[in-house]
Amino acid sequence: MTSNKRRLAPLAIEPRKASVLPALAAALFIAAGPAASALPSDGAAGGDALTICADPDDLPFSAQAGDAKGIYIELGAEIANALGRPLKTVWSQTYFGKRAIRETLLSGKCDAYIGLPDSKNFMGPKLIFSKPFLRIGYALVSPKAQGASSLADLAGKRVAVQFGTSPELLLADHGDIQPVTVLDPEAAMKALAAGRADAAIIWGPSAGYLNKTLYQDAYSVRPVSGEGMQWPVSVGFARASGDLRDKIDRVIDEKAEAVAALAAKYGFPQAEPISLTAASSAGGSKPSIMLASQEKPASETAPATAPEAAAPAPGSTALTETPAAAATPASAADPAAIAAGREIFNGTCSHCHGPDAIVGQRRINLRLLSQRYNDKMDEVFHYTVTHGRPDKGMPNWTGAFSEDDFSKILAYLHSVQQN
Ligand code: HEC
Structure with a gap:
């Protein structure tokens, strides 16, 4: 089961929906895991085996334990079989999106990464892609x-x-x-x-x-x-693997039925997409699907792009519904509140998020909160500190600090955002 990990991060995607694919990649294809570490593999790229990198706990896409292997793993087996090579999986928790790709596929730990968004925007020319095999x-x-x-x-x-x-x-x-x-x-x-x-x-x-x-x-x-609703998925390769890509492209052509069968096996919705953003027609022929109200299509009112960021996941944790109301930063500009917030931060949060919130790992860099979440920053902050992300190592601080303390910490964080 997908268990408690919120790894299918549409959450993470969306804040940057206008740029869609790069964000998406960081988010869903490359699911989220607690710590990105490509496990060393003995027979990585180079041996006789076809080596694929995959997340160990990301059903319905891939899973290391249990009976259900996931669609990417089963497809990998089909492809390897068609190439007459054994399949080898390098398990790698891939919270970090691009970084995970750099540390696995682009470092030669595997030959292919099944399930990447088919987009040049994703990581530029370093990556090449098969034909899309799924949407x-x-x-x-x-x-x-x-x-x-x-x-x-x-x-x-x-x-x-x-x-x-x-x-x-x-x-x-x-x-x-x-x-x-x-x-x-x-x-x-x-x-x-x-x-x-x-x-x-x-x-x-x-x-x-x-x-x-x-x-x-x-x-x-x-x-x-509609815009920001569906994406094609491909197999990704390092640029130098053009030959393998071409071979796998031919296999993909032959495997359409197998892919469809796997998609059905894992319950992927297969029907033709329906439009929920249908444009209103100018009289005459009504579109089959009308907006409930005659508003503009949502695609036109799509929100501004949020900047690129490294796969956050505001919801990457709890099962709870409805993020709580956002804390308002206690008078964001109040120097006393900022100073008090900084003190609390450096006393408690800095162990993981770095002194003064300076930290090498992008994922836990709280100076990027506003880049990452824009006007949802306060909401995400408040929700995260009061719920934690237990599966990611972020504690729940309810009870440890008062609302007032949280506001002060937030005021401090506002004062150090990189924009
Ligand atoms: C034991 C380590 C640890 C401590 C201490 C800690 N955090 Fe975290 N925190 C994390 C980790 C790990 C994440 C990243 C979770 C993830 O990947 O989704 C995180 C995420 C967050 C996020 C969300 C970041 C984002 O971009 O989505 C916020 C906000 C946050 N922490 C605030 C705090 C505050 C405020 C404190 C101090 C009261 C604190 N944290 C203390 C480990 C810690």
Whole structure:
């Protein structure tokens, strides 16, 4: 099961949706794990085996333990088989996105990385890609009996969306739909099952997999089309591996059916994507799907791009719903509050986040919070300090500090943001 790890980070993607793919890559394909460490491999690239890098705990994509291997691992086996080579997997927890790719694929630890976004923007010319073999993205989930398939169907309903994702932004433009904000697909499915939401627009592969493995296929899971909603997935290679890429491209051509079968096995939503952002037509021929209200398509009102960042995941943890109201930084400009916040920070937080929040690892660099989350910074801060990210090593500080303390720490952090 995807367990408690919020690794299918649509969350992480979304803050930068306009630039989409690079962000995406950092986020979902390369799932999130506590510590990026490519395990050394004895027979990495070079031997007879086809070596792939994969995350050890990222179902439905890949898993090291348990019976379900994940679609990327099974596809890897198919490909290796077709090439007449044994498959070898280098397990590497890949929280860091690009960095993980640099430390694995681009350092020669594996021949191929299955499941990268097919985009030159991702890491520039260092990476080359196979043809896309799959398309993944968000999906509309609703009880089968209702089979919601348009925004109009959702009017007046409570719809679960993941914090910080395109679907959340989409609903923000539709006041007639009541968003139920959750942190991950599992929480959304729970909310549906418990009757706390009527539908959900969440990360499709997870929704499909959960629907199949935990919910007896009770829900219809339909991919949603549109800006920031679906992405093609490829196999990535280091630039020098053009020959292998060409061979694998030929295998991919032959494996379309096998891929479809695997996608079905893992419950990936397969239907044609439905549009929830349909443009309103100028009379005459009505588009099949209309916006509930005659607003502009959400794609036109998409939020500004947030800067590139290293795969944060505001929700990368808890199962809780709805991030709490944001703490307001205690008078952001108040020097006394900033000084007090700095003192608390350097007393407690600096052990991990560095003295004065200066730290080499981008992932825990709190000077990048505003780059990473823009105007959601306060909300993410408050949620994270009061819930922790237990699976990532960030403690929950509830009880250790007062709201006032948190505000001061936040005021301090505001004073050191790199913009
Ligand atoms: C024991 C180590 C540790 C300590 C101490 C710690 N943190 Fe963290 N914190 C982490 C880790 C690890 C992460 C990254 C979690 C992840 O990868 O999602 C994190 C993440 C965060 C984030 C979210 C960062 C982001 O970009 O999403 C915030 C905010 C944060 N910590 C604030 C604090 C504050 C404030 C304190 C002090 C009260 C503190 N942390 C103390 C380990 C720690």
